[in-house]
Every structure is written in structure tokens, then in C-alpha cells.
Amino acid sequence: MRESLSHHALRGVMWSAVERFSVQGIQFVLSIVIARLVLPSEYGLIAMLGIFLAIAQTFVDSGFSNALIQKKDRTEVDYSTVFYFNIGISILVYGILYMAAPAIGQFYEESLLETICRWLGLSLILNSFTLVQRTRLIIASDFKTLAKASLISVILSGALGVYSAWLGYGVWALVAQSLSNSLLNMILLWCLVAWVPKKVFSLYSFRRLFSFGSKLLVGALLHTIYLNLYTLVIGRFFNSTQVGYFNRSQTFAVFPSSNLTEIVNRAMYPALCDRQGDEEALIQTFFKYLRATTFLVFPLMIGLAVLSEPLIEVLLTDKWSSSAPLLSILCVAYMWYPVMVFNWQLLNVKGRSDLSLRAEILKKIAAFLILFLSIAWGMEVVCWGLLLYSISDMIIIFFFVRKIYSFNLTQEFVTLFPILMCALLMGCGVYVASSFIAGSLLKLIFGILVGILSYLIFGILFKLEEFDLVKQIIKRT
Known part of the structure; x- marks a missing residue:
């Protein structure tokens, strides 16, 4: 787990990040500007x-x-x-x-x-x-x-x-x-x-x-x-303004998790395909990419959930404030996105698109049931349903992964547990510290600074190996 990623892989991740954020990142910023207009x-x-x-x-x-x-x-x-x-x-x-x-x-x-x-x-x-x-x-x-x-x-x-x-x-x-x-x-x-x-x-x-x-x-x-x-169901049962609230909150929640996941996934998938014949090397590489991604995604999503209200008010103005509670819930739901995607990709690496299809069918049956059971209870319950789906997604996909790989769900959870704990402790620190600050802009700035500092401290205390990986990327690229 501690051997470094190849220089080629590191450069691939870096330029994948540049390409992804040049599209999604700048579009995201521009969408905020347009949303104000x-x-x-x-x-x-x-x-x-x-x-x-x-x-x-x-x-x-x-x-x-x-x-x-x-x-x-x-x-x-x-x-x-x-x-x-x-x-x-x-x-x-x-x-x-x-x-x-x-x-x-x-x-x-x-x-x-x-x-x-x-x-x-x-x-x-x-x-x-x-x-x-x-x-x-x-x-x-x-x-x-x-x-x-x-x-x-x-x-x-x-x-x-x-x-x-x-x-x-x-x-x-x-x-x-x-x-x-x-x-x-x-x-x-x-x-x-x-x-x-x-x-x-x-x-x-x-x-x-x-x-x-x-x-x-x-x-x-x-x-x-x-x-x-x-969006389809909400658009059918609610008006376009409520669709706009949900869409903006979902866009904010999906942005960090989805983009960071796709950045790493595009570099990871070819690398894992090259290791199809060596399962031990494949699994080690998989865990390195997964930890590196969640190392960034978990704290970002938890921090965004805690600071959703001042973030919305500062970036989009008060007319979008109704989307803040939805954003907090969706951040917790989408923080698990890299775990879902990377495990699903393991099936395709082995050429088992049949298993990935079966898993997708079962996951979406669960998703549709959750949606139609929650829609009558309002927008916030719908968002909580998305969190429930994320949990069921991980359970279903790992059932199929276990059929062709030797590691188990407990190993994966133990591997990610230190990162998750650091992110949760950071979130608690941000929540407590920002509650003493008045004004959306000051609360947002102070919360971000506290989040970065506390995550670094907890990461050092928990001895997260990803800090060494970050140093490799900075030095080699």
C-alpha cells in the first residue's frame, strides 16, 4: 500500500484533473455568474x-x-x-x-x-x-x-x-x-x-x-x-422554480465528488486493465486510487454540507437560499460516489460487463422504489432517499465484486476508516467554529480556513499516507 504510483500515472492524474476541471470547474464558476443573472x-x-x-x-x-x-x-x-x-x-x-x-x-x-x-x-x-x-x-x-x-x-x-x-x-x-x-x-x-x-x-x-x-x-x-x-419527477409534480432549487443543490453536491472521481477513474481504468493478469497488483493499485480519491472527496463533501447556507447566500444570493438544506443532505449522499464507481469499474476491468449490468439493474430497481416512496413526502425526504440509495448501491455492487476478487467489504471499510474519521472530525470542528461567526461571507471564509487546518492536523495524527502521495505529485509534476 505504501509503494508510490508510477510517474506516468501521476502525470495522467494531474492532466486528467486539469482537463476535467477546465471543463467542469470553469463551467461551474460561470454557471454561478449566470445564475445571478x-x-x-x-x-x-x-x-x-x-x-x-x-x-x-x-x-x-x-x-x-x-x-x-x-x-x-x-x-x-x-x-x-x-x-x-x-x-x-x-x-x-x-x-x-x-x-x-x-x-x-x-x-x-x-x-x-x-x-x-x-x-x-x-x-x-x-x-x-x-x-x-x-x-x-x-x-x-x-x-x-x-x-x-x-x-x-x-x-x-x-x-x-x-x-x-x-x-x-x-x-x-x-x-x-x-x-x-x-x-x-x-x-x-x-x-x-x-x-x-x-x-x-x-x-x-x-x-x-x-x-x-x-x-x-x-x-x-x-x-x-x-x-x-x-428532475423529471420533480418537474412533473412541482414547478420550474422548485426544479431550479433542486438542480442547483444537486449540481453543487455532485461537482466535487463526481469530477474528482472521474479524474482519477480515467487514469485508473487503463492502469487496472494493464494489470488484469496480476490480481494482487491490481487490487493494490485499486486501493491506492480509492484512498487517494476519498482523501480529497470526503472532507470536501462534509465541509460543503456544513457550510451550505453561507455558500449559497454568498455565491447565488438570497433568492436561492431554499436550496441550502437540500445541498447539505445531498453532500452526504454523494460523498460515497467514488466508492460506488471504482468498485463497479472493477467488474469491467475483468471484462465482466455482464455482472456490471446485473448489478446496475438491481441498484436501479432499488433507486426507483426509494424515489417513488419518498416523492410524496417533499423535497427533503427525496434527498434523504438519495443517501439511502448510496448505501444500497455500495452493498449491491460489492456483492458482485466479491464473486471475482479475493478481498472483502470489511477490508475496504477498514482501509477508508481513518480518512472518514478525519473528515468527520473536521466537519464537527467547522460546525462549532463557524457557529460563533456572524455574516455569510465571514462564516464561509472562516469555516474553510478552519476546515483546511483541522483536516491537516487530524490527517497527521491519524498518519494518513496520502500526504506522502500529495508530496509525490507536487515534486514530480
Whole structure:
């Protein structure tokens, strides 16, 4: 557990972080700026379309990206086959979305959604032109190139979105930001990645990749539906303002956990695939990545839960204050995201997408039951239901992981326990210290400083080995 990660892996994680946060981080900041210029109801309109656009994008990917990464003997024919399939399926899916737009508007009783849906749907076609380029860069761990393309496109599109919101275009500022980001990213990746598809489409290659990717597709569809089902159901039973509150709180809660997890996961998955034949080395690498991620995620999520009220008031103004209680609950629910994702990925590393699909089906059955039982009790109960789902998710996925790996759930919990305790003690310290401070801005600043200092102290007392890993990253990169 104490041997260092390779220099190549460390650089992969670093540039994966740069690329991820250049997209999500800057977009997150820009979304805060735009949120101050538009109404919660206008944000709610975009959120209502989230499930339809996310499902459509999942079909466009169809699990081929992971299939290409997992396949060791991949060829140019494989890449070209996936490229042409993705473009074809994106056009088909957009056509279906275009025709379904009036029905979507009627479902939510918001006529404007018909036009918004048809414009936002164009990003599906634009994104399909970049899937292979992204996959090739991930396989090569060339996150630096991904970072360049993402950073430029997100800054330019974000500037357009902010300017449009400032001019008073409301929801259309969000549409312009999304579409311009997809367009710029496509142009930049084609300029930066020296790859041109061959004029070939192989049915043999397609069948081999689809046999693995199709199971991931079904699992991804279930997960995508689940992630967006809350907005769909809330949008059907509540108004767009309440959808806006839930969407903003969920966005804040998901941001640190999801992005840090995906940063590490993109570097971890190829590394674990390379160790398929050596289970001991694979498990050791898995635990290192898991600890390194939770070392950052746990304190961030607990700190965010404690400081949710001053954070919302400072960043989004009082008009968004109703989302603060929801944010606190969701932070506790989403702090377990890396544990869920990394354990699920262990099944795919061994090529057992059949088990990952079975696990996903069981998890989503539990998720749907929890949602429909909690929706009648109000928004806060719905958020508590998300925490209950996180616990059930971990139990279900580990049941399947145990079928093909030798370690048990107790080992994993013992490994993460010191990190969890440090984060909880830090949260208690922040709560007590900030309660004596008046004013949202001062409370937020003081709480952050106390959180950082106390986590460092508790980390040293508990002798967390991740402090050594942080030193490695700083020195080597």
C-alpha cells in the first residue's frame, strides 16, 4: 500500500484533473455568474430537458469508448467502425428527439421547451465527431491535449453565455453556451489529434466491440435515467422554480465528488486493465486510487454540507437560499460516489460487463422504489432517499465484486476508516467554529480556513499516507 504510483500515472492524474476541471470547474464558476443573472425558473427549464439529452447522449456513446479502452488488440479498423457508427446513431437519435420535442413540452406544460430541446439536441451530433479522438487520447493518457481543447472551448463558450445572460436573453444564454462549447471542442480536437478515419466499416469489429459495450450501454442507460429521474419527477409534480432549487443543490453536491472521481477513474481504468493478469497488483493499485480519491472527496463533501447556507447566500444570493438544506443532505449522499464507481469499474476491468449490468439493474430497481416512496413526502425526504440509495448501491455492487476478487467489504471499510474519521472530525470542528461567526461571507471564509487546518492536523495524527502521495505529485509534476 505504501509503494508510490508510477510517474506516468501521476502525470495522467494531474492532466486528467486539469482537463476535467477546465471543463467542469470553469463551467461551474460561470454557471454561478449566470445564475445571478437569470431566474431559478429559467435554470429549471434546462434541467427539465436533462434526462432526455442525457439518455440520447448515452445512446450515441453506446459503450464503445470503454470497449476500445478495454480491448488490448484494438486496430484502426476498430476506431473507424466506431467513428462511423457514432455519427450515424447521433443523427438517428437527434431525429427522434426532434420529433419528440412537442410531447416533451406538453408533458411539462412548458411550450418553450419544444424549441429549446431542438436546439440543444444539435450538440449530440457535434459530440459524436469527437468520441474516437477523446478515446484515443485517454488510451494514450494524453490528458494534456484534452485539457488544451477543453480549456479554450469552455472559456470562449462561457464568455458567450455570460454576455448573453447580461444582455437579458435568459434561458437562451444557457443554450448558446452549451452549443458553442460542443462546436468549439469538436473543432479543436480535430485540429489537435492527428487521426483521420479510414474508409472502412467492419461488421466483425462492430460485433466484437458491441458484445462488450452493449452491456455497458444498458447499465449506463439505467444509471443515466436514475441520475435525471429526480428532475423529471420533480418537474412533473412541482414547478420550474422548485426544479431550479433542486438542480442547483444537486449540481453543487455532485461537482466535487463526481469530477474528482472521474479524474482519477480515467487514469485508473487503463492502469487496472494493464494489470488484469496480476490480481494482487491490481487490487493494490485499486486501493491506492480509492484512498487517494476519498482523501480529497470526503472532507470536501462534509465541509460543503456544513457550510451550505453561507455558500449559497454568498455565491447565488438570497433568492436561492431554499436550496441550502437540500445541498447539505445531498453532500452526504454523494460523498460515497467514488466508492460506488471504482468498485463497479472493477467488474469491467475483468471484462465482466455482464455482472456490471446485473448489478446496475438491481441498484436501479432499488433507486426507483426509494424515489417513488419518498416523492410524496417533499423535497427533503427525496434527498434523504438519495443517501439511502448510496448505501444500497455500495452493498449491491460489492456483492458482485466479491464473486471475482479475493478481498472483502470489511477490508475496504477498514482501509477508508481513518480518512472518514478525519473528515468527520473536521466537519464537527467547522460546525462549532463557524457557529460563533456572524455574516455569510465571514462564516464561509472562516469555516474553510478552519476546515483546511483541522483536516491537516487530524490527517497527521491519524498518519494518513496520502500526504506522502500529495508530496509525490507536487515534486514530480
